[in-house]
Amino acid sequence: MNNISLIHLSQSHLNLLDTCPPQFQRVYLEQLGTPLSPEKQEKLSWGNQFHQLMQQYELGLSVDLLVAKDKQMQNSLNALINAVPSLRNPSQNSWKEAEHSRTLKFKGYLLTVIYDLLIAKPEKAEILDWKTYLKPENPQKLANNWQTRLYLYILVETSDYLPEQISITYWFVKLPSQPQSLTFFYDKDKHKQNHEDLKVLLNKFENWLNEYIQENINFPHSINCQINCPYSQLLGPEQSTSITLNKAEKNWLSIIEEIQEVSLP
Numbered sequence: 001m002n003n004i005s006l007i008h009l010s011q012s013h014l015n016l017l018d019t020c021p022p023q024f025q026r027v028y029l030e031q032l033g034t035p036l037s038p039e040k041q042e043k044l045s046w047g048n049q050f051h052q053l054m055q056q057y058e059l060g061l062s063v064d065l066l067v068a069k070d071k072q073m074q075n076s077l078n079a080l081i082n083a084v085p086s087l088r089n090p091s092q093n094s095w096k097e098a099e100h101s102r103t104l105k106f107k108g109y110l111l112t113v114i115y116d117l118l119i120a121k122p123e124k125a126e127i128l129d130w131k132t133y134l135k136p137e138n139p140q141k142l143a144n145n146w147q148t149r150l151y152l153y154i155l156v157e158t159s160d161y162l163p164e165q166i167s168i169t170y171w172f173v174k175l176p177s178q179p180q181s182l183t184f185f186y187d188k189d190k191h192k193q194n195h196e197d198l199k200v201l202l203n204k205f206e207n208w209l210n211e212y213i214q215e216n217i218n219f220p221h222s223i224n225c226q227i228n229c230p231y232s233q234l235l236g237p238e239q240s241t242s243i244t245l246n247k248a249e250k251n252w253l254s255i256i257e258e259i260q261e262v263s264l265p
């Protein structure tokens, strides 16, 4: 374990590790990630700029420069401010911070989260997260996503709040639709389950990583996605890590996104 101690892991790492270990190996260990399509790259860059805009707005800094050339950015900001009460009327008895980062040491790994906005009151704390796509049709998939689970888990582990005192709300901003939200509340049973599932996933990761480093064995496939995935035969413990994937590889991320129903990364 010494050689893999203090690895930083985010929710994106956990999601990919949980959903598609071979792709985790290629993206994070071999740096062979598939280049994003121009369309996806544009969406990602717009999303990043929107997050920067929200952070500047929360800090009380001018956002004029950021919205000057992009009316959609300005309209999205206005729509979100109108929709989210805590952005318009900050409560007297609360503390809040945009891009609030927390790290938890867990079984030799550093689990890291960055909350788009954390609002802390004496009796409860709320995590807010901005998404620049439409609200997903299946809320359960977002509930199961490691972003939801890790964000809530780490807040409890690094504060005095009880699980029942915290929640996470996703706001989905994609004009011309009105912003919509999804809130997930937490409790001690979910916290216990997250703790157990984290332990299991990180134990698996430790084993896969040791086998990969010491014996050149590829990370294994998940079992519940193989029927629909053309890559299930291409990578796995029996194949060489130097195998070359064909052009269709660019669809790989789409397949994983369909499984997660949440945009990567």
Ligand code: SF4
Pocket: 019, 020, 021, 022, 023, 220, 221, 222, 225, 226, 227, 229, 230, 231, 232, 255, 256
């Ligand atoms: S079957 Fe496909 S999606 Fe599932 S783990 Fe394997 S490569 Fe990933």
